[in-house]
Amino acid sequence: MGISIKNTGKAVPKLVVKNDDLNRFVETDNDWIVARTGITERRIATSESGLDLAVSAAKLALDGENYDDIGLVIVATVTPDKLVPSMGALVKRELGLANAVAFDISTACSGFIYGIWIAEALIKNGMVDKVNGVSTNTINKALIIGVERLSRIVDWTDRSTCILFGDGAGAALLENNPQEKGILSSFVKNYDDTTNSLTCGMEFSKTPFTDDSLDNPEKQSLSMHGSQVFKFAVNAIGEVMEKSLELAGLTADDIAYYVPHQANLRIILSAAKKFKQPIEKFQISLNETGNVSAASVPMALYDIIDTGKIKKGDKIMLMGFGGGLSAGAVIFEM
Numbered sequence: 328m329g330i331s332i333k334n335t336g337k338a339v340p341k342l343v344v345k346n347d348d349l350n351r352f353v354e355t356d357n358d359w360i361v362a363r364t365g366i367t368e369r370r371i372a373t374s375e376s377g378l379d380l381a382v383s384a385a386k387l388a389l390d391g392e393n394y395d396d397i398g399l400v401i402v403a404t405v406t407p408d409k410l411v412p413s414m415g416a417l418v419k420r421e422l423g424l425a426n427a428v429a430f431d432i433s434t435a436c437s438g439f440i441y442g443i444w445i446a447e448a449l450i451k452n453g454m455v456d457k458v459n460g461v462s463t464n465t466i467n468k469a470l471i472i473g474v475e476r477l478s479r480i481v482d483w484t485d486r487s488t489c490i491l492f493g494d495g496a497g498a499a500l501l502e503n504n505p506q507e508k509g510i511l512s513s514f515v516k517n518y519d520d521t522t523n524s525l526t527c528g529m530e531f532s533k534t535p536f537t538d539d540s541l542d543n544p545e546k547q548s549l550s551m552h553g554s555q556v557f558k559f560a561v562n563a564i565g566e567v568m569e570k571s572l573e574l575a576g577l578t579a580d581d582i583a584y585y586v587p588h589q590a591n592l593r594i595i596l597s598a599a600k601k602f603k604q605p606i607e608k609f610q611i612s613l614n615e616t617g618n619v620s621a622a623s624v625p626m627a628l629y630d631i632i633d634t635g636k637i638k639k640g641d642k643i644m645l646m647g648f649g650g651g652l653s654a655g656a657v658i659f660e661m
């Protein structure tokens with residue numbers, strides 16, 4: 328049985344915010360941002376909801392498909408439009424995916440990798456091709472979406488974080504197809520964030536029953552200890568790359584292209600160096616998108632497929648790392 332990535336999609340908001348535009352809010356400059364991160368611009372949602380972006384990306388991934396064949400929708404996000412209903416439920420309703428089970432997952436920038444890992448397990452166990460518990464042979468596809476409007480949780484007065492993030496969505500359509508090799512390995516891992524290096528609190532209702540200290544204890548915007556997260560990222564990406572190669576019985580040279588999470592060019596360069604791979608094998612989209620958390624990997628996957636350079640049979644590695652702390656990698660054959 329092969330679980331292939333059949334198609335992808337991507338959607339970005341219209342507004343392009345260049346590094347120099349950020350000078351209006353914080354003391355920074357283009358040269359510093361480019362040198363320390365590789366980012367030159369990002370997209371920020373002004374009129375687009377997360378659902379708009381998710382649905383646009385999903386429609387591209389579903390181009391030419393019978394929507395009734397979709398048995399599963401997983402949306403990875405830390406910035407849903409609302410808590411209830413889930414983004415997955417909203418996408419299912421908006422697209423009319425009658426046979427899909429839909430839900431959200433929250434594993435920050437590794438979200439899309441975790442989504443594939445979950446979908447692979449569910450498809451392999453025959454859980455996706457069912458309507459009301461009864462097996463069908465046609466409902467054999469899963470839609471995995473990463474969508475973020477990080478601009479809503481960024482602290483726009485903090486120059487060490489607000490320069491890094493952007494908004495957007497990416498989607499991938501997985502298909503259970505015995506003719507394809509598809510996913511060769513998937514591996515995820517959690518690491519305890521003992522120093523709270525990457526956090527974002529949220530607002531809760533005050534209740535007449537609880538102690539005040541339980542309410543809103545944390546800053547309700549993104550807070551990051553950059554250098555700690557940087558060190559974690561460099562180690563974690565190496566570990567998940569190594570483990571996914573081992574599980575697939577491959578070496579780094581066997582991988583035609585790498586699609587890493589788009590957080591910082593220096594993190595990607597360190598992975599290329601560690602595995603003695605040319606940087607040309609790594610998709611770099613972050614210069615135009617910044618870090619879009621769970622949407623980064625599927626957006627970058629769309630970008631590399633869009634170049635037309637991937638050939639049938641090429642092996643591709645997707646790598647994610649981020650808040651939680653969390654990390655993971657997936658190797659698949661095109």
Ligand code: COA
Nearest residue numbers: 355356359363436486487490553554556557590591648649
């Ligand atoms: N513009 C100009 N100067 C800035 C700046 C900005 N936007 N942000 C920080 N600086 C300054 C700092 O104030 C500091 O100045 P000081 O030495 O006078 O105190 C200096 O630049 C170095 O700051 P530092 O935080 O040590 O920089 P860095 O080299 O670690 O780069 C990050 C900062 C955030 C780019 C980097 O740590 C990083 O990418 N971390 C990982 C982030 C990540 O991947 N997060 C998501 C995980 S999914």
